[in-house]
Amino acid sequence: DQQVKQNSPSLSVQEGRISILNCDYTNSMFDYFLWYKKYPAEGPTFLISISSIKDKNEDGRFTVFLNKSAKHLSLHIVPSQPGDSAVYFCAASEDDYKLSFGAGTTVTVRA
Amino acid sequence: DTEVTQTPKHLVMGMTNKKSLKCEQHMGHRAMYWYKQKAKKPPELMFVYSYEKLSINESVPSRFSPECPNSSLLNLHLHALQPEDSALYLCASSLGRLNTEAFFGQGTRLTVV
Numbered sequence: 001d002q003q004v005k006q007n008s009p010s011l012s013v014q015e016g017r018i019s020i021l022n023c024d025y026t027n028s029m030f031d032y033f034l035w036y037k038k039y040p041a042e043g044p045t046f047l048i049s050i051s052s053i054k055d056k057n058e059d060g061r062f063t064v065f066l067n068k069s070a071k072h073l074s075l076h077i078v079p080s081q082p083g084d085s086a087v088y089f090c091a092a093s094e095d096d097y098k099l100s101f102g103a104g105t106t107v108t109v110r111a
Numbered sequence: 112d113t114e115v116t117q118t119p120k121h122l123v124m125g126m127t128n129k130k131s132l133k134c135e136q137h138m139g140h141r142a143m144y145w146y147k148q149k150a151k152k153p154p155e156l157m158f159v160y161s162y163e164k165l166s167i168n169e170s171v172p173s174r175f176s177p178e179c180p181n182s183s184l185l186n187l188h189l190h191a192l193q194p195e196d197s198a199l200y201l202c203a204s205s206l207g208r209l210n211t212e213a214f215f216g217q218g219t220r221l222t223v224v
Contacts, residue, residue, distance in 0.1 A: 004153075043115070043201050043215030044154070079167060089153060097142055097167055097205075099213065102152030 006102035033102030117216035134202030
């Protein structure tokens, strides 16, 4: 049973516009959330994270929002650039070393 | 150096072969991980080593045998694998608890024939 869900397998967005990726989770014990980006033939690279004590974290063009009551988080990329085309994984942690991943969302940024 | 290096990048092995995957990091990270990723699926945790001791085994079949010779190295020994074990095997490391990011290697693409 997958505890982290990314219900949109793909997203297409025009360059310069906002990309919004969504993630839902079922385990209320998760207390740390991360987004990873993955290019083909490469391992995931860390993008941004948020602790459950916060509801927003921003890093340059990337902002993550956390709504604990809805068990929902989202990643906003503004403005979207062609190099952002990749698979984005949402991940969550409830204890020291276990990280549960969502199935990923493939983002395509159109020129 | 913020890299996790995995070798080999690609591996084809028969069901009777014995092979090993290697992972190395020099970031001083004390937790190291093996993940398995099938196509269009999320990475699935296999093993976690913390301070060179196996702390998590996610009920992985014994044909996969992890080893952590020192704080910088992590191996995954493979023996008598099945074709369904073909996948991308990812190594990762983190400073400690996962309230900091884990760094991933680029993976070993394993094909069992």
